[in-house]
Amino acid sequence: MGQYDGKRVVITGGTSGLGLATAKLLLDQGARVLVTGRTKKALDSAREELGKNAIVMSSDATVLTDIDALAARVKSEFGAVDFLFLNAGYGKFVPFEGTSEAVYDEMFNLNMKGPYFAAQKLAPLMPRGSAIVLTTSAANVKGIPMLSAYGAAKAALRSLARSLAAELLPRGIRVNAILIGLVESGQWERRAAATGAKVTDFYQSTAHTARVPLGRFGLADEFADLCAFLLSARASYVTGAGINLDGGLSLVP
Numbered sequence: 001m002g003q004y005d006g007k008r009v010v011i012t013g014g015t016s017g018l019g020l021a022t023a024k025l026l027l028d029q030g031a032r033v034l035v036t037g038r039t040k041k042a043l044d045s046a047r048e049e050l051g052k053n054a055i056v057m058s059s060d061a062t063v064l065t066d067i068d069a070l071a072a073r074v075k076s077e078f079g080a081v082d083f084l085f086l087n088a089g090y091g092k093f094v095p096f097e098g099t100s101e102a103v104y105d106e107m108f109n110l111n112m113k114g115p116y117f118a119a120q121k122l123a124p125l126m127p128r129g130s131a132i133v134l135t136t137s138a139a140n141v142k143g144i145p146m147l148s149a150y151g152a153a154k155a156a157l158r159s160l161a162r163s164l165a166a167e168l169l170p171r172g173i174r175v176n177a178i179l180i181g182l183v184e185s186g187q188w189e190r191r192a193a194a195t196g197a198k199v200t201d202f203y204q205s206t207a208h209t210a211r212v213p214l215g216r217f218g219l220a221d222e223f224a225d226l227c228a229f230l231l232s233a234r235a236s237y238v239t240g241a242g243i244n245l246d247g248g249l250s251l252v253p
């Protein structure tokens, strides 16, 4: 018996990093899990890692017809959704002057528009007592150079958590956001590879850890624990919150 037995879970961006760690935790505790991703390589490796009890679906979080197809698949597979974790996202490091309209749209389409419409299309499948978690970023409260479009999109997403918490409250759906600082995940592994660094050296490099009061990257499993808690009935008195999982990063200038 697991503490999430039979819970029906949908995770966008669940093929890597924080979404994958959360999918694994919930599957291990008895949940039924559907994850989405976009690239074939990540979809294939998630199928391998999660095993046959999980559904791994190709669905681009920025494309409304894909979101419709996701809602239809979830309806036919599960009938309803207890936990919705809208997590697909990434940031592009680009100087403000060099941010093109295409980069601006990419950041807002992925980090704000996608979760907005995914929540809109999937909320009708969510019963009383269900919950949504949105993944935001320290960039939505800190001014971080090179992340102006991403930070603004994640700040809009934080705002959406408040609005949806209020609007979905009468339907018994809780909505919260988790603000991430530096947490080990696929995106950092790719950045390490791009610089030619070993990923363990990259995570220990003071260029990163010196910025974090707790002095280290967070772990994807630490994120998964918090996310699973917020989705569960143990957090039944928490809605509209933005919880920091950032080792104190957003508290210092």
Ligand SMILES: NC(=O)c1ccc[n+]([C@@H]2O[C@H](COP(=O)([O-])OP(=O)(O)OC[C@H]3O[C@@H](n4cnc5c(N)ncnc54)[C@H](OP(=O)(O)O)[C@@H]3O)[C@@H](O)[C@H]2O)c1
Pocket: 012, 013, 014, 015, 016, 017, 018, 019, 036, 037, 038, 039, 040, 042, 043, 059, 060, 061, 062, 087, 088, 089, 090, 091, 110, 135, 136, 137, 138, 180, 181, 182, 183, 184, 185, 186, 187, 188
């Ligand atoms: N890790 C951190 O330090 C950190 C810090 C601040 C915020 N965050 C936020 O945390 C969330 C998870 O990121 P992560 O760190 O776990 O990175 P990750 O390991 O790269 O995982 C990102 C996930 O999102 C998926 N994804 C990206 N674009 C997508 C799209 N258009 N449609 C569908 N899926 C898409 C990826 O699948 P594909 O690879 O197939 O596209 C992957 O499954 C993101 O919202 C990110 O902005 C993370």
